[in-house]
Amino acid sequence: MLNFYLFPISYAFLTFPIAALLFTLPFLIVQYRKHGYIHKYRAFILYLFLLYMMNAFYLIILPLPPSIHNAPPNVSSYMQWIPFHFIQDIMRETQVNPGVPATYLHLFKERAFLQVLFNVLITVPFGVFLRYYFRVGWVKCLVLTFCLTLFFEITQVTGIYGIYDYPYRLFDVDDLMTNTVGGMVGFIAAEWASRLPLIPRIDKLDEHVDLSKKRVTYTRRGIALLLDWLIILPVLTVLVVLGFQYSYVTVMILYFLVIPYITNGRTFGKWVVRIRLKGKKERLMLRELVIRYGLLYLFVGGLNVLLISVNTAYFHGLMLVLFAFILFVLDLVFAIHVVRCIFNRDRQLFYEKKSGTGHVIS
Incomplete structure (x- = not known):
């Protein structure tokens, strides 16, 4: 029976890096937006929560049938609605003799008892995370744990929402009860553990943090740049398709000069x-913006756009090749410059140094 549980857990750990990679961008955005910085302990807890949820989900759905056209289960009903039916299962299968305490250890070798124990244990971490990290009360913990286990049961009884022809696991009201109990056990355990001096309190992590002294990382700036260009690219595409002249210069001026000047950066x-x-100064000057973004988007970026949109009828042959080569060298130098700045905190990007601008946490 141990192998039955180890198989899904091994898959959860194998696929965790992929899930973590997909989780990272929304995680960073939320943390920057909510807290203003990334706390390593908070990040550790959230990635641990992701790993737990993957393990719990895989334990529920794996192993999968060999084909989506699976055979119907040999049961009279896909749902078990009798509460505490697991007690009958344990009594029917057990080798425990109530009058002989030495036989009590047999419980830990019996399928019916171990299944109930597993159903309790699988949601204990969920209750711990809800109480410790998300700081919910016992009522919310009860409701959320019940909703989680209801999601598990519905996923099973619908054959993963119709992917499989028939359910390959059944809906069991006892699972709803024991999973919910597990969440509340975790809630109580977390409330006790949170009083221990060795465990940091989540609500105290930001108590002595001064955001004005924290450095704005290139990761954070890269996310901001990505979000900006998710807006700019569709606008540029539409303008180019419509045949709007000087669309690149117009958008760059409006988005990186006018808007930052109005919003103070x-x-x-x-x-x-x-x-x-x-x-x-505290108030960003237009001159600073012109130098910064003029060098970045109108000089470096503008030359690349010029190469793409150049009219070969007027600019061709050796001149075009020479221009492309010079631009390649320029882009290479710029890329090396950026990499050096990323790995050396004391270095400034050239357009920041010339404009006297930099990023601060707001």
Whole structure:
């Protein structure tokens, strides 16, 4: 029976890196937006919660039938509605003699008892996370644990929502009860454990943090840039399709000069991750923005756009090849410069140094 549980757990650990990679971007956005920075312990707890949820889900759905056209289970009903039916199963299968205490250990070798124990244990971590990290009360913990186990049962009895022709596991009201009990056991255990001095309190993690002294990382800036370009690219595409002249220059000026000047250094992406541009004074000057984004998007970016959109009727042959080669060298130098700045905190990007601007947490 142990192998029956180890198989799904091994798959959860194998696929966890993929899930963690997909989880990282929304995790970073939420943490930057909510807390203003990334706390390593908070990140550890949330990734641990993700790993637990994957293990719990895989334990419920695995192993899968060999084909989606599976045979119907040999039962009279797909649902077991009798509460505490597991007691009858244990009494029917047990080798325990109530008058002989030495036989009590047989319980831990019997399928019916171990299944009930598993159903309790599988949601204990869920209750722990709800109480310790998410700081919910016992009523919410009860409701959320019940909803989680109801989701598990419905997933099973519907053959993973119609993927399989027939259910390969059955709906059991006893599972609802024992899973919910497990969540409440976890809630009580977390309430006790949270009083231990060795375990950090989640609500105290940000108590002595000064956001004004924290460095804005390139990861955070990269996310802001990604969010900004998710807005810019569709707009640029529409303008190009419509044949709007100077669409690139127009969008760059509006988005990276006009908007940050009005919002004092914020674009949509920067607003989401709670950062803004700051110049030599508290109020960002237009001159600083012109130098910063003129060098970045109108010089470096503009030359690349020019190469793409150049009219070969006027600019061709050796001149075009020479221009492409010079631009390649320029892009290579710029890329090396960016990499050096990323790995050396004391170095500044050239357009930041020339404009006297930088990022601060807002």
